[in-house]
Amino acid sequence: MALRVALCGNPNVGKTSLFNALTGMRQYVANWAGVTVEVKEGIRNWQGVKIDFVDLPGTYSLSSFSMDEKIAREYLLYKTPDILLVIVDALSMRQGLYLFLEAAELDTKTILVVNAVDEARKQGIHIDRQELAKHTGVPVVLTSAVTGEGIDDLLDTILRISSSDKKKLQFIFDxxxxxxxxxxxxxxxxxxxxxxxxxxxxxxxxxxxxxxxxxxxxxxxxxxxxxxxxxxxxxxxxxxxxxxxxxxxSGEVMTMSDALDHVLTHKYIGIPIFLTLMYMTFTFAFQTIQPICDGIEALFTFLSDLARRSIANNTISSLIADGIISGVGSILVFVPNIFALFLILGIMEESGYLPRAAFVVDRIMYRLKLSGRSFMSFLLGFGCTVPAIMSTRGISDQRERTITVLSVPFISCSARLPVYLLIASVFFEKEKGMVVFSVYLLSVIVALMSAVLLNKILFKGEPSFLVLELPRYRMPKVKNLLLYVWYRGKHFLMKAGTIIFLASVILWILSYFPASGDPTKSFASEIGRALSVLLKPLGFDWRLSTALIFGTAAKEVIVSTLSMLFGFGKVESLGSTLTSFYDPVTVLSFLVFAMAYIPCFATLGSISSEIGKRYLIISVIYSLAVAYLLALLVRLLGGWLV
Amino acid sequence: MSLSEVPVGLSAKVKSIPDSLVGSRLISLGFIPGTYVKVVRDAPLGDPRVYLVMDKLITLRNDDAVQIEVVLDNDLVILSSAQEGTYTIVELFGGVGFQRKMHRMDLQKGKTVQIIGPMTVKTQRGVFKLGFGIASRILLRRV
CATH class of the missing domain: 1.10.287.1770 (Helix Hairpins)
Incomplete structure (x- = not known):
C-alpha cells in the first residue's frame, strides 16, 4: 500500500517547488472524485516504500470562502491522507502557522515543514527546530526546495511518523x-x-x-x-x-524585493513596464516562435500531399489528407505558441511578477468587475484565443474566470485578420486600414461589454473581492519551469486535441459528401442553404452562410471557402466577383458577424476542458446571439445611412 | 477612520472588521482587531494598495479597505480630519515636488501649526485652505 501524503500551505510558500523536488518527473494530474477540480499527484519510492504525494491548492485557512480553500479542505476531510505536510515559509511564519494550527486539529498525523530556510539564513533569521517541534508537538523539518536542503530528511521523517502512533493535538484557547x-x-x-x-x-x-x-x-x-x-x-x-x-x-535588511517592487510597481513607470513586458510576451509567443509553427504547417502540408498522391482511393485519401492530417495539423500548429506562452507565464509566476502585474492594472479592470489577472488573458486573445483561454488558469476567482473565458473569444485573434483583410481590401480599398482598425476596436468593446453583461446575468449580486499576496521575488528554476510548461501544455495536446480531431473528421464528412468533394453540393452547403433562411435578414446568401460554417473549423478558412464557392482556386480573382455579388453594407455586417460568431473548434475545445461542457454550449449560443445582433445592427444602420 | 484613508508609509491599528464573508477572509489573512497594518505602497492608479499584515504583503482594493476600521496611534491625526487646535507636523507623505510645495506654505516636518477650520491651516506664512488630496497626506500630532 502506498503511503498517501498531502501538502498544504499558504500560496507562494514554495509548495509546488517542494512538490517538484519530492516527486520530480513522476507527477500526474488526477481528477478527483467527480468534481471538475484537479489535484496534482506524484509518486516517490523511498527506502522501499511507495509514497503518493498530493499537492493541494494554496490557502490561508481551511474555511470555505474560496474555491481553493474548499478543495483543500474537502480533500482533508473526506479523503483524509495518511500524513499531512503543512508547509510554511520561513520568512512569513505567522500566517503559515495560523493554517498549521487549524490543520493540526484535523486529527491527522502532521509534519510541519519550514521552507526557504536558506533565504531566511541570508536575512539573518535563525529558526530553532527543536524549540518549534517542542511547542507545536509535531516533527519539524527545515527545507529549501531551491537548494534541495532537507528533502531527504523530510522523506525520512515521513517514514518514521507513518509507523508511529497518532498524537492528538490541541491548542487551548481562552x-x-x-x-x-x-x-x-x-x-x-x-x-x-x-x-x-x-x-x-x-x-x-x-x-x-x-x-x-x-x-x-x-x-x-x-x-x-x-x-x-x-x-x-x-x-x-x-x-x-x-x-x-x-x-x-539579527537586524533588518533592506531586501532585493523592496528595491524591485519600487521599480516594477512604480507610480509612473509601473504601467509602461507592464505593457512592455506584455508586448515582449506577445512578440515572443506569436512572432519569435512563428518559424517553428510554419515548419509544422509545412510538414503537415507535405504529409497531406503525400497521402493524396500515394492513396489511390479518392475518398480515403481525402479523409486522411484533408480530414485527419489537416485536422491534427491545425491543432499541432498552435503547440509552439502555447508552450512559449506558458514558458513566459511560468517565468512571471515563478519570479513573483504576475501578482504585481495584476496589482498594477487592477484599477482598470475593476470597473468591469474583473481583476488585473484577466487583463493579460484579454491581451493574449489578440494572438490566439486558445492560449488566452488557457492562461485564465491563473485566475483564482471562479466567477471571474468564467466571465473571462466566455468574453475572450470576442477579441479578434490573428486568424480573423485574413478575413478582415480580404473584405476590407476588396470593398474599402481606400479606408482599408480604418476598417480593419474599427473591427479590432469593436471586438475590444464587445469583449469588455460582454464581461459586464455576463457579470450582470450569470453572477448577479455576487461581490467581487480581490486579495493578492505579493510574494518575494525569486529566481525561476529551470526544472520548475519545464514542469510548469509541460503539465499545462500536455493538457492542451490531450484534451483539445481529441475534440478538434473528432470535429475535423465530422467537418470533413459534411464537406465531402454526398458530392465526393464538390463543396457547392456538399452537406455543408445544404446546411448553409438552410441556415441562409435564418441569416437572410442580415443579407447573407447561402454562400456566405456556408463560408461561416466552414469558418468554425478555423476562422481563416472563411477566405478559402469563399474562393472555392465562387469557383476559383485563386484568392486574387475573388475580389471582382465579390463586388458584383454583394453591396458594402452586407459585407460589413458579414465582417462583424465573422468577428463575433462561434469561436473556432480549438477554442470551443479549450472552453470545454477549462470550465466545462455546459459552457461550451452557452458559448456557442451566446456568441451567435451577439454576432447576429451586431450584424443586424450594422445592416439596419448601414441601410439607413446609405 | 478607515484603512483606505491611512497615508502610504504609516501604520494603523485595526479596530474592527466587517461582519461578512469578506471580513472572515480578511481575518484569515491576518487582519485582526488589535494588530498593526502598515500601508506599504499604492498602485499606479491609486487603487489597490499594498499592506504589510503580519509577515506578508497583501493588496486590497480601496472599496474593501474602506470597510476596515482602524485607529492611528494616540494624538496622531490626518490633517483632513483634524479638529481645530494646535498641532505639530509629524510627516508629509509625498515626493520632492509635494515637499517643495508644502515648504512654500511653511508646512514642514516638526513645525507647529494651527488648524482653524476644516482643512484650513494657519502657519507663519499665512492662512491656507487645503484640498482634500493634500490634507490627507499630512500627519499631525496634537500639542
Missing part, C-alpha cells in the same frame, strides 16, 4: 472560547450525522462562522460566527508566543 467549544463538541458527538468529522474542529469552524460548517450543522444554542475574532486572536497570540522562542533575528 477559557471563554474553550467553554463554548466544549459545549458544542459534546452536542456534535451525540449527532450520528457528524460522527465522521473531528468534533472539536467542527466546533471551532462553527464558531468562526464558516459557511459550509454552518450549513452542515444548522442552528445550535450558540450563534454561528460569534467568536470569529476571538479565535483568530487566540491563534495569533499563541503563534507569537511560539515564535518568540523559535526565531532569532
Amino acid at each position: 477559557e471563554e472560547v474553550e467553554k463554548m467549544i466544549k459545549a458544542l463538541e459534546s452536542e456534535f458527538i451525540s449527532r450520528p450525522s457528524l460522527q465522521s468529522f473531528p468534533a472539536r474542529w467542527l466546533a471551532i469552524k462553527y464558531l468562526e462562522g464558516d459557511p459550509q460548517t454552518v450549513a452542515l450543522i444548522g442552528q445550535t444554542q450558540v450563534v454561528a460566527g460569534s467568536l470569529r475574532e476571538k479565535i483568530a486572536e487566540g491563534r495569533y497570540k499563541h503563534i507569537d508566543l511560539i515564535l518568540k522562542e523559535v526565531l532569532k533575528t
Whole structure:
C-alpha cells in the first residue's frame, strides 16, 4: 500500500517547488472524485516504500470562502491522507502557522515543514527546530526546495511518523472560547450525522462562522460566527508566543524585493513596464516562435500531399489528407505558441511578477468587475484565443474566470485578420486600414461589454473581492519551469486535441459528401442553404452562410471557402466577383458577424476542458446571439445611412 | 477612520472588521482587531494598495479597505480630519515636488501649526485652505 501524503500551505510558500523536488518527473494530474477540480499527484519510492504525494491548492485557512480553500479542505476531510505536510515559509511564519494550527486539529498525523530556510539564513533569521517541534508537538523539518536542503530528511521523517502512533493535538484557547467549544463538541458527538468529522474542529469552524460548517450543522444554542475574532486572536497570540522562542533575528535588511517592487510597481513607470513586458510576451509567443509553427504547417502540408498522391482511393485519401492530417495539423500548429506562452507565464509566476502585474492594472479592470489577472488573458486573445483561454488558469476567482473565458473569444485573434483583410481590401480599398482598425476596436468593446453583461446575468449580486499576496521575488528554476510548461501544455495536446480531431473528421464528412468533394453540393452547403433562411435578414446568401460554417473549423478558412464557392482556386480573382455579388453594407455586417460568431473548434475545445461542457454550449449560443445582433445592427444602420 | 484613508508609509491599528464573508477572509489573512497594518505602497492608479499584515504583503482594493476600521496611534491625526487646535507636523507623505510645495506654505516636518477650520491651516506664512488630496497626506500630532 502506498503511503498517501498531502501538502498544504499558504500560496507562494514554495509548495509546488517542494512538490517538484519530492516527486520530480513522476507527477500526474488526477481528477478527483467527480468534481471538475484537479489535484496534482506524484509518486516517490523511498527506502522501499511507495509514497503518493498530493499537492493541494494554496490557502490561508481551511474555511470555505474560496474555491481553493474548499478543495483543500474537502480533500482533508473526506479523503483524509495518511500524513499531512503543512508547509510554511520561513520568512512569513505567522500566517503559515495560523493554517498549521487549524490543520493540526484535523486529527491527522502532521509534519510541519519550514521552507526557504536558506533565504531566511541570508536575512539573518535563525529558526530553532527543536524549540518549534517542542511547542507545536509535531516533527519539524527545515527545507529549501531551491537548494534541495532537507528533502531527504523530510522523506525520512515521513517514514518514521507513518509507523508511529497518532498524537492528538490541541491548542487551548481562552477559557471563554474553550467553554463554548466544549459545549458544542459534546452536542456534535451525540449527532450520528457528524460522527465522521473531528468534533472539536467542527466546533471551532462553527464558531468562526464558516459557511459550509454552518450549513452542515444548522442552528445550535450558540450563534454561528460569534467568536470569529476571538479565535483568530487566540491563534495569533499563541503563534507569537511560539515564535518568540523559535526565531532569532539579527537586524533588518533592506531586501532585493523592496528595491524591485519600487521599480516594477512604480507610480509612473509601473504601467509602461507592464505593457512592455506584455508586448515582449506577445512578440515572443506569436512572432519569435512563428518559424517553428510554419515548419509544422509545412510538414503537415507535405504529409497531406503525400497521402493524396500515394492513396489511390479518392475518398480515403481525402479523409486522411484533408480530414485527419489537416485536422491534427491545425491543432499541432498552435503547440509552439502555447508552450512559449506558458514558458513566459511560468517565468512571471515563478519570479513573483504576475501578482504585481495584476496589482498594477487592477484599477482598470475593476470597473468591469474583473481583476488585473484577466487583463493579460484579454491581451493574449489578440494572438490566439486558445492560449488566452488557457492562461485564465491563473485566475483564482471562479466567477471571474468564467466571465473571462466566455468574453475572450470576442477579441479578434490573428486568424480573423485574413478575413478582415480580404473584405476590407476588396470593398474599402481606400479606408482599408480604418476598417480593419474599427473591427479590432469593436471586438475590444464587445469583449469588455460582454464581461459586464455576463457579470450582470450569470453572477448577479455576487461581490467581487480581490486579495493578492505579493510574494518575494525569486529566481525561476529551470526544472520548475519545464514542469510548469509541460503539465499545462500536455493538457492542451490531450484534451483539445481529441475534440478538434473528432470535429475535423465530422467537418470533413459534411464537406465531402454526398458530392465526393464538390463543396457547392456538399452537406455543408445544404446546411448553409438552410441556415441562409435564418441569416437572410442580415443579407447573407447561402454562400456566405456556408463560408461561416466552414469558418468554425478555423476562422481563416472563411477566405478559402469563399474562393472555392465562387469557383476559383485563386484568392486574387475573388475580389471582382465579390463586388458584383454583394453591396458594402452586407459585407460589413458579414465582417462583424465573422468577428463575433462561434469561436473556432480549438477554442470551443479549450472552453470545454477549462470550465466545462455546459459552457461550451452557452458559448456557442451566446456568441451567435451577439454576432447576429451586431450584424443586424450594422445592416439596419448601414441601410439607413446609405 | 478607515484603512483606505491611512497615508502610504504609516501604520494603523485595526479596530474592527466587517461582519461578512469578506471580513472572515480578511481575518484569515491576518487582519485582526488589535494588530498593526502598515500601508506599504499604492498602485499606479491609486487603487489597490499594498499592506504589510503580519509577515506578508497583501493588496486590497480601496472599496474593501474602506470597510476596515482602524485607529492611528494616540494624538496622531490626518490633517483632513483634524479638529481645530494646535498641532505639530509629524510627516508629509509625498515626493520632492509635494515637499517643495508644502515648504512654500511653511508646512514642514516638526513645525507647529494651527488648524482653524476644516482643512484650513494657519502657519507663519499665512492662512491656507487645503484640498482634500493634500490634507490627507499630512500627519499631525496634537500639542
